[in-house]
Amino acid sequence: MGSPSTATRISERHRRAAAATGRYDRRLAEILDHATEVFCEKGYEGASMRDLSRASGMSLAGLYYYFESKERLLFLIQKHTFSTIVQRLKARLEDVADPEQKVRIFILNHLEYFLANRQAMKVLTHEAEVLKNGFATELAAIKREYYRICVKLLDELKEKRGLEFPTRIAVLSLFGMMNWIYTWHNPRVDGDPEPLAREMGDIFLRGVMSGKARR
Amino acid sequence: MGSPSTATRISERHRRAAAATGRYDRRLAEILDHATEVFCEKGYEGASMRDLSRASGMSLAGLYYYFESKERLLFLIQKHTFSTIVQRLKARLEDVADPEQKVRIFILNHLEYFLANRQAMKVLTHEAEVLKNGFATELAAIKREYYRICVKLLDELKEKRGLEFPTRIAVLSLFGMMNWIYTWHNPRVDGDPEPLAREMGDIFLRGVMSGKARR
DNA sequence: AGGTAATTCGAACGTTCGTTCGAATCTCAG
């Protein structure tokens, strides 16, 4: 009963093919995709389990085989989305040494993922406060890690260029610039992430770098 | 029946004192205040009419004497909040001529009002997509006016300083920086709006002004 | 003090909510 994890199911002597993700995981991923779409359109509270049932083509009761509550469903969507963006960022930062370039990579990575997964990223940013207790703290940890990475990049920039600006305000302003995009970005008008990342990067980096240097 | 407007009530031969706001308007304002608090905390969809009843100390049915639906209640809150901020902005811009100073006034006005009315401003920004049809279009008009003012200020700055940057991206990035504040501002850590407005203004204006000038 | 309109309320309406449960169906190794 309930929703078994991949691990338990595999260990339950149902080990199959090998590398290929099992049926359970594939179906769960499909449901998460459809749910993301519905949450994006109607909001978490505004979306009903019956909406999710309709969107995913599975019966209302059938959904509960894959997760134990609506809240956990939102958690799974947010965790997967946030984990992926952090993981991709880390991979892309490895090749770069210059602090300014690192910040530009940070912005590009964020905007690219945002525009390629608009719905999931809107659900992540717009429904950031609805999770409670355990769900909330686990997600807060990822959020904090992402925030700390950005702080580190900016402190690095300050150090190597001898700059002086309030890191906290700068980081949070940058997040605001980037996350707000879900309220206005129109693919037909605003186009690809690369030019957007360059323009936002220009505004932010010039703003932060053309200030007075340390004594 | 329903909720009479101030105008109709006064014309109904109940003309009183004069300038003083009547009982009806005062009570309505109280309800709006309490509702703002609840919407801020639980979100529009997450807040029930019974929550609003409890918060305002009025019976569930009694609320409907002042507005005909939960949606109209949100509309009243958002319209009043947005109208006020636009009106205050216009008044403060009248005294200023320098384009850079005008942009700084814009930022200061936004942040001051935001921090002095955090709950209402969160409801305005976070529940921006829930209103439908007539409510939505009327609010969109105010939003558009506010947006156009900011565009005009930046175009003025570009003109007088001979700058070159994408206005649309700059305006929307600025809005992002400012509006995102509802997700992170902590009065004990981040203090008063004036230094915040100066720091955000520094980042944004330097970013936009230190670019290459026109040919 | 009396009377009329403004204001408030208890109780209920029909609907939809998230979740549960036991039975039906499907999948696949033996």
Add this chain to the structure above:
DNA sequence: CTGAGATTCGAACGAACGTTCGAATTACCT
């Protein structure tokens, strides 16, 4: 083909939802 576990479903649960209505109460003018 068979049996056992994995998966799906129809039907129902009690609770909570937004809204309505007629009666009760209050406030104010004459």
